[in-house]
Amino acid sequence: MAEKEQSVGRWQKEFFENIHLFKRSGMTEEEAKKILQKFLYLSSVTPMPPAMDVFKDPNSLEQVGVYTAPEEKARNFMIEFLSPIMKFFTVEGIENLAVLKPLIGKYPLTLISNHLSHLDAPAIFQLLYHASPEGRSVAEQLVFIAGRLAYEPDFTRLGLYMFGTLLVCSKRDMADNPSLSDLMTKINMRAFRHSQKLQSEGKIVAIFPEGTRSRDGRLMPFVDTVYHYVANKVVLPISLEKTDKILPTTSLLFNQVAGKLVIGKPVLVGELSRKQMESFPKHIEHLPFPEHGDKKQFLIDNLALLVGQNLNKHQHGIYRNLYSADSRDQNKLIRIPKESKEKIVIIGNSSMGIAIATILANKDVLVKVYHPDASYTSQSDEERRDLKNYSLYKLPPNLTFTSDPEALKDATLFIQGTNPWEIHTVYPELQVHLMKNKAPFFNVVKGFTSSGLILDDLQQALGIEDDRIGVISGASYPDQIMERKISGFEIAAANESLIPRVQKLLTTGYIFPRPAIVPTDYKGVQLGGALKTIYALVMGIVEGYFNQTLGGNVDNSLFHLSNRFFNEMVKVGVQMGGRPETFQGLSGLTDFMLSCFGTDAKDRKTGYDIANGRPSEKMSNGFYGLKVMPNLMKIDPEEVPIMYAAYEAVINKKDVRKVAEMMENRLSRV
Structure with a gap:
């Protein structure tokens, strides 16, 4: 809301362009102009609520409190004002309001919703109010938890008088105003106590558990402070879509959009008193606390699922990997299978290892991530997230972590x-x-390892038979796999009959695997993925060098060199045992192009930083591969001038400018 300009001058210039929206809704030009003028007038004269006086006089907290009652005049006007704007919104799940109505006044009730816009609270009130008689009853009992900053802009303050509000202060607000932190803590404690009083009187406390608006429409982590407002309460989950499109943050022009509000089934979260439980309806869903683990985190995560289950799959945000990608037409949570079709062990916790684990978890399988660090595996398992690579993303229940080697026994x-x-x-x-x-x-x-390809080393060290060996590779970033963006892999195996089984396990609504061009050339598929990391590193160096020396767009240079780079990569790959045709597939040419020109390519970024005198402290596959390459082959400047130049610049730390000029000279006569 702070993004909104509050200048009346800007309102006068831009705001009256909204007249066209109201005319399209059936108003005459005079009626439309009148309602817009009234909105501006009421916005300018509507005062800050008395609860805000506490920031001027902290000693007034006991007197003014934190509660602001609804104002009938403002409510009636805003209902009229929002009706044409929200004309194309629909409400689903109205039948759940009839289930909720008998509970009002008998049990503590809390409404939760995702948060997209500063108009979310007025929109929820408006849509419930017009949904049905039960919806109107619910709307009239709503008391929204509202942050301090919500009251400040004149433009949005009017909507907050449609319903009761309880003033609270966010952690961010407290961090930004350390001198007020003690006062803000007192405000928050008082707000919680007052919410309990209001619930005992039949009011429904409404809260946005994300704590702030999502800037991209996707669910963000629910804040832990929401716990006290929902624990041992009946929760009504609301899911909103497109409210952020009604009034973009950079404009004062309203839009008529086809949005949606979905009312979920009420759920009892935790336990009520013994007396209340005796009379509580048996047909209401119950989410009890777990016997073990972090009860607060369990509850918060499950609240996110209650809201997310009625959202479009692209809005699931950090919770997206909890839903089955095989169910395209509905939000179906991944469950622990009663009978597991496979028991899969991921050995190690690289970013790609974790990403593959989340793909496999879409099937009726059990997936374990093994790592010897017991502290890491224990905490990751308890918090249901990978703490090393993807600490934001919640992981499905059939994906667990272990440091016990015995987990490999029945894989x-x-x-x-x-x-x-x-x-x-x-x-x-x-x-x-x-x-x-x-x-x-x-x-x-x-x-590469220090002595060769990963599978070659492990086969030799661990005695793994050839007919068990395979490789999964392709043009894909693990970060984007975690975001469920469409990706694909090639699969190769010494025993070709294994490929259909692995392909089926990896195939989901966003992953499309296929056999490699030469299905049994698992060495070539490995080499494509291993070598491209080195050449992507070199491409980053070249790009950084050209940007420094030539300036501007250097696409001509980069794309011309990419052909030379790829030809050298194939030459090296064939010498090391790969089939030439294998390098034309996903794990070869396609992966090479992604790594050399993709915006998120780590090795290219590492090379670019090296060229600019900012060597990365974090190990990359390309850097490590280049470092060990002399153990695997002779780096002859006449045979492999590009790799030779890279080794000189990165490992021997020669001057990048001189190395680049030397490479240019060699390429011009190769």
């Missing part, structure tokens, strides 16, 4: 998900299990 499929420089810390205790359990062993991590 039906192993996924190698360890970065090459971490293999020596992850695998020491696993050899006996990998030799006894003959389950297939597929690698998903790109790069």
Whole structure:
């Protein structure tokens, strides 16, 4: 709301352009002009609520309190004003209001909703009010939790008088105003106590658990302070779509959009008193606290699911991986299967290993991520998120973490998900299990070890048979897989009959795997993924160098060189044992192009930083691969001038400008 300009001059210039919207809704020009003038007038004369006086005089808190009652005149006008604007909104789940109505006044009730716009609270009131007689009863009992900043802009303050409000202060507000933090803490404590009093009187407390508006429409983490407002209460989940399109933050022009409000089924969260439980209706869903683990986090996560279950899948945000991607037409939560079709162990916690784990969890399988760090696995398991790579994303219940090597004993499929420089810390205790359990062993991590390809090293060290070996690779960022953006893989295996099984496990609504061009060339598929990291690093160096020396757009140079880079990569790959045609597939050419020109390509970024004198402290697959390359082949400047130049600049730390000029000279006569 702070983004809104409050200058009356701007209102006068822009605001009256809204007249066209009201005319389209059936008003005459005079009627439309009159209602807009009235909105401006009421907005300018509507005062700050008395509760805000506490920031001028902290000693007045006991006297003014934190509650602001609705104002009938403002309510009636806003209902009239919003009606044409929200003309195309629909309400679903109206039947759930009839279920809720008998509970009003008998049990503590809390309404929760996702938060998209500063108009969300007025929109919820407006839509419920007109939905049905039961909806009107619910709307008239609403008391919204409102942050201090919500009251400040004249433009939006009027809508807050449609219903009761309780003043609270967010953690961010407290951090930005440390001198007021003690006062704000007192305000929050008083607001909670007052909410309990209001609920005992039959009011319905309404809260936005995200704590602030989502700027992209996707669910954000629910804040832990919401816990006290929902624990041991009956919760009515509301899901909003498109309210952020009614009034964009950069404009004062309203839009008529086809939005939606979905009313979920009421749910009892936690427990009521013994007396209340005796009379509580048995048909109301119940979400009890777990016997073990973090009860607060469990409750908060499940509230997000209650709201998210009625949202479009693209709005699920950090909770998106909790829903089955195989169910395209409905929001179906991933559950722990009664009978698991596979028991899959991901060995290691690289970003790609975790991303693959979330894909596999869409099936009726059990997925375990193994890592020897017991502290990491225990905390990740308890908090239902990977603390190393993706601490924001919530993970489904059939994906767990373990530091116990015994987890490998009954696995039906192993996924190698360890970065090459971490293999020596992850695998020491696993050899006996990998030799006894003959389950297939597929690698998903790109790069070289100090002595060769990842699978070659592990086969030799652990005694894994050829017919168990396979590789999954392609042009895909693990970060975007976690966001459920469409991606694909190629699959190759020494035993070609394993490919359909793995392909089926990986196929979801956003992942489209296929056999490699040469299905049995698992070495070539590995080499494509491993070598491209090195050449992407070089491309980043070249781009950084050209931007410094030439300036402006250097696409001509980069795309011309990409052809030379790719040809050299294929040459090296064939010399190291890959089939030439394999490099034309997803794991070769397509992955090469993504890594060299993709905006999120880590190796390209690392190279760019090196060229600009900012070497990365974080290891990348390309950097590590280049470092160990002399162990694998002779880096001859006549045979592989691009790799030679990269080695000189990155590992031997020669002057980038001189190395680039040397490479240009060699390429001009190769």
